[in-house]
Amino acid sequence: MGMTQSGTSGRGQAVPTINVTPLVDVVLVVLIIFMILTITTSKTFTLHLPPKPEAADEPPKPARGENAPVVMTVDANGVIRVNRMVLDKSEIPVRLPRLLAGANQRVLYFDAHDASPFGTAMEAMDLSRASGVRNIAVLTHEVAR
Amino acid sequence: MGVTIRSSGSAKRLDGLAGAPEINVTPLVDVVLVLLIIFMVVAPALTEGAPIELPKVTRPDPKPKDMNPIEVAVAADGTVLVEGRSVSTSELSALVERLHGEAPERSLLLKADERCPYEHVRQTFGALQHIGFKSVLLKVTPKQAPDGAG
Numbered sequence: 001m002g003m004t005q006s007g008t009s010g011r012g013q014a015v016p017t018i019n020v021t022p023l024v025d026v027v028l029v030v031l032i033i034f035m036i037l038t039i040t041t042s043k044t045f046t047l048h049l050p051p052k053p054e055a056a057d058e059p060p061k062p063a064r065g066e067n068a069p070v071v072m073t074v075d076a077n078g079v080i081r082v083n084r085m086v087l088d089k090s091e092i093p094v095r096l097p098r099l100l101a102g103a104n105q106r107v108l109y110f111d112a113h114d115a116s117p118f119g120t121a122m123e124a125m126d127l128s129r130a131s132g133v134r135n136i137a138v139l140t141h142e143v144a145r
Numbered sequence: 146m147g148v149t150i151r152s153s154g155s156a157k158r159l160d161g162l163a164g165a166p167e168i169n170v171t172p173l174v175d176v177v178l179v180l181l182i183i184f185m186v187v188a189p190a191l192t193e194g195a196p197i198e199l200p201k202v203t204r205p206d207p208k209p210k211d212m213n214p215i216e217v218a219v220a221a222d223g224t225v226l227v228e229g230r231s232v233s234t235s236e237l238s239a240l241v242e243r244l245h246g247e248a249p250e251r252s253l254l255l256k257a258d259e260r261c262p263y264e265h266v267r268q269t270f271g272a273l274q275h276i277g278f279k280s281v282l283l284k285v286t287p288k289q290a291p292d293g294a295g
Contacts, residue, residue, distance in 0.1 A: 015165055023174060027181075034185055043205035044254065044282040049274040074263075112263040118219075119259030121266070122200035122285070129204040130290070138281075140271035 045125070048107070048137040070105050072096075072128060073143060074112040078120045080127075093131040100133065111139040197221075200259040201288040214254035214282060215244050217273075221258040223265035234268065242276045256284040 073081045080087050082099055100108065108128055112121035125136055197218055217237070218226040225232055227240050244251070253273060257266050273281060 013164070015167065017167060018170060020170055020174070027178065031181070031185075038185075042209070043202070043285050043287045044209065045202055045205050045285045046280055046282055047270075048280045049270060049278055051279075052274050052277070111267070114262060114264035114267075116263045117259060118257050118261045118263055118266050119198075119200045121263050122202060122259060122283070126200075126202045126204055138267070138270050140267060140274050142267065 045122075045129075047110075047125070048135055050109075050137050050139065067105070068103050069107075069109055070100050070103050071109040071111065071139070071143060072124060073110075074116050074121050074124050076113040076115045078116065080124050089127060092127050096128060096131045096133065107135040107137050108133045109137050109139055111143045114142065197256050197258045198260060199256065199284055199286045202285040203288050203290040205285050205287050206282075211252040211254070211282065214252045215241060216254050216256065217241065217269065218256040219258060219261050219265055219269055221260040223261060225265070225269060234272065237269070238272045238276060241273065245276055245278070252280070252282055253278050254282045254284055 068083075071083055073084075075081070080089065080092065082092075082096060087095060096108070100106070110121070110125055110128075112118075112124070128136060197220060216228055218229075220226065225234065225237050227237060227244075232240055241253070245253075255266075255269065255273075257269075270281065
């Protein structure tokens with residue numbers, strides 16, 4: 001905040017004026033810093049989409065035993081099931097990687113009930129990622145009931 | 146912003162008036178700064194008047210993937226917005242398909258409200274799948290992992 005002596009009054013007194021230029025400079029720099037920070041601090045969570053079904057598609061044969069897809073569902077009450085087996089949230093970190101390894105799968109398919117809030121579904125997906133699942137793919141037709 | 150009248154040069158000075166009028170800009174700058182900060186805090190949460198509560202996640206992606214994605218938002222009541230504009234389900238496909246066609250390298254960022262029923266989110270996933278997106282970035286808020294698990 002520099003004081004500039006600009007002009008004099010009739011009695012020779014200095015009139016102080018505030019030089020706002022450095023203030024504006026600082027404000028602009030702070031604004032730019034915030035703009036960059038909001039871009040870089042916003043976090044994302046990547047989900048995969050399965051390839052879209054072909055036009056003349058026949059329903060895929062449900063695979064059994066080995067190489068069967070692992071599907072996680074969340075029902076309207078927030079109960080998590082993996083391949084129709086109810087899993088408690090505390091069991092997931094241990095059992096989900098085993099289920100994937102047992103089925104020789106690297107992708108976890110996910111669906112939630114229509115009425116289930118998205119936050120609950122996200123919690124289940126977050127838990128899966130925390131259990132070491134790298135690839136989560138969301139199903140686009142309803143399987144959760 | 147501020148107007149400063151400088152009494153420079155003796156020719157312009159009126160003999161009867163002593164001292165130049167000054168506007169004190171300090172309170173003005175204070176108010177502007179406070180407004181700026183308020184808008185900076187509020188603006189990211191607002192999309193056409195509908196605040197979106199992002200889901201909280203302990204394991205977000207380690208690095209930001211795309212600086213300029215196509216933004217699609219799903220509000221708590223299921224309203225879908227593309228780049229801040231409210232659209233119907235059929236418009237969503239057409240609009241995003243056009244944006245995707247113009248710039249296929251842009252990824253898709255989905256801002257879905259955590260209170261939104263999953264039905265609407267799944268419908269949006271379905272529309273994006275038909276357009277040809279292979280993955281979707283969900284916008285999330287980072288959360289501390291409980292007792293440092295994992």
